[in-house]
Amino acid sequence: MKKTFFKIIFSTVVFTALFAGRAFGAEATRLDSKVSIKDKTVEISGYDINGRKCFKIRDIAAMTGELPYRFSVKWDEENFLAHIEPGISYEGGLSEEKPRAAKAEYCEKPLVLSIYDMRFEIPGYNIDGRFYVSAKDIGDIMGFRVSWDNENKTIAIGQGDSEDIKITADIYVPAPKKLLALTFDDGPQPGSTEVILDSLDAVGGHATFFVVGSRAAEYPDLIKKINEQGSQIGNHSYDHTQLSGLGTDAIAREVNRTSQAVFDSTGEYTHIGRPPYGAISSAVKSAVDIEWFNWNVDTLDWKYRDPDYVYEYVISHAKDGDTILMHDLHKTTAEAMKRAIPKLDEMGFELVSIDEMADLKGGYENVKGHL
Numbered sequence: 513m514k515k516t517f518f519k520i521i522f523s524t525v526v527f528t529a530l531f532a533g534r535a536f537g538a539e540a541t542r543l544d545s546k547v548s549i550k551d552k553t554v555e556i557s558g559y560d561i562n563g564r565k566c567f568k569i570r571d572i573a574a575m576t577g578e579l580p581y582r583f584s585v586k587w588d589e590e591n592f593l594a595h596i597e598p599g600i601s602y603e604g605g606l607s608e609e610k611p612r613a614a615k616a617e618y619c620e621k622p623l624v625l626s627i628y629d630m631r632f633e634i635p636g637y638n639i640d641g642r643f644y645v646s647a648k649d650i651g652d653i654m655g656f657r658v659s660w661d662n663e664n665k666t667i668a669i670g671q672g673d674s675e676d677i678k679i680t681a682d683i684y685v686p687a688p689k690k691l692l693a694l695t696f697d698d699g700p701q702p703g704s705t706e707v708i709l710d711s712l713d714a715v716g717g718h719a720t721f722f723v724v725g726s727r728a729a730e731y732p733d734l735i736k737k738i739n740e741q742g743s744q745i746g747n748h749s750y751d752h753t754q755l756s757g758l759g760t761d762a763i764a765r766e767v768n769r770t771s772q773a774v775f776d777s778t779g780e781y782t783h784i785g786r787p788p789y790g791a792i793s794s795a796v797k798s799a800v801d802i803e804w805f806n807w808n809v810d811t812l813d814w815k816y817r818d819p820d821y822v823y824e825y826v827i828s829h830a831k832d833g834d835t836i837l838m839h840d841l842h843k844t845t846a847e848a849m850k851r852a853i854p855k856l857d858e859m860g861f862e863l864v865s866i867d868e869m870a871d872l873k874g875g876y877e878n879v880k881g882h883l
C-alpha cells in the first residue's frame with residue numbers, strides 16, 4: 513500500500529484538524545532534537561507522548577529536507593487546515609519554545625487526511641495551543657519509515673532499507689510541578705469575576721469560586737462563564753449565614769438552594785463547599801453530602817483593599833500545594849489578579865481548581881484546607 517501512496521506523492525494533500533474539544537490528558541516529555549539531514553543540521557523540538565515521538569507537522573516536513581519524499585506545509589489556522597504539498601522542500605525558520613513538561617490533550621475527534629477518494633485518520637495532540645502528531649503516523653501515509661532506538665535515544669528516518677536521517681533527541685526531565693489553588697469567595701461580582709477569569713484564561717489556569725447562592729441566582733451569566741472557563745464552582749451558602757449556628761435542616765436549605773442556583777445556570781450541582789467565616793461543626797458536615805474546604809493562606813484582601821498589597825502578599829506567600837483565600841467580591845482583588853496570575857505562571861505554578869489539585873495529589877484529604 514505504501515507504493516501506491518508514493519506514486520501519488522506529487523498530488524496536493526489536505527490535512528484537516530477537527531478540533532471539537534478536549535477528551536483527556538497525558539504527560540508529555542520534552543524532546544529537544546538535533547536532526548542531521550545530509551550535510552546540514554536543524555534543531556527541532558517535540559514531545560514523547562505515551563511513547564509516541566510527536567512533532568509539529570511543519571517540523572516533520574523540515575526533517576525530510578531535500579529527500580525524494582520531502583513535503584512542505586502551509587497552515588490555515590482559522591479553519592484548522594494544513595495544506596501539505598509533497599515534493600517541495602520546506603523553507604523557513606523553526607519556532608523557538610522553552611524546554612518544559614506539558615500536558616498533551618487528545619483532540620476529541622481524530623485528524624482526517626484526505627487523498628483523492630481515500631481517507632485516513634490519525635491521533636493528534638494539543639500542547640499549549642500548538643498541534644503535534646506522531647512522526648511515524650505521517651511517515652506511514654507519506655511513504656517513509658520512522659524508527660526509534662530507545663537505547664541510543666535516536667530517531668531514524670528513511671525509505672526501504674536506507675536511513676537518510678538520524679535524529680538525536682535529548683530528553684528533557686521536568687522539575688516536579690508546583691501546584692496552586694486560588695480560591696475566591698462571596699461572588700460572583702460583575703466587573704471582578706470576569707476579570708479574574710480572563711486572567712486565568714490567558715495562562716491556561718483554573719481556580720475555584722465559592723459562590724453565594726443569592727448572588728448566583730442574581731448573576732446566572734457569571735456562573736455560566738465560570739463553568740465554561742473550566743474553573744470550579746463551590747458552595748458558600750445562600751445568604752452567607754454562619755452555618756455552624758444553624759440546625760441541620762436550615763444548613764441543608766442554605767446549601768441546597770445554592771446548589772440549585774448553580775444547577776439552573778450550568779446543569780451541574782456543587783459537590784464541594786466552604787463554610788462562611790470558615791466556621792465548621794459536626795452538624796454542618798452531617799447535614800449535606802459534600803466535601804468542605806477552608807484554606808492555608810489568607811490574604812486578608814477583604815481588610816486591605818489594596819491591589820498592590822494583595823499582589824505582593826500572594827506572590828511572596830505562594831508555595832507548592834497551597835490553597836489561597838481571596839474574594840472576587842472586591843474589585844481591588846481582581847485588579848491584583850491581573851498582575852499576580854501571569855506572574856505566578858512565570859514563576860512555574862500551575863493554577864488548578866480544588867478538584868484538579870485533589871486529582872494530582874491523590875484525593876481531597878491531601879488538599880490543604882480540607883475539613
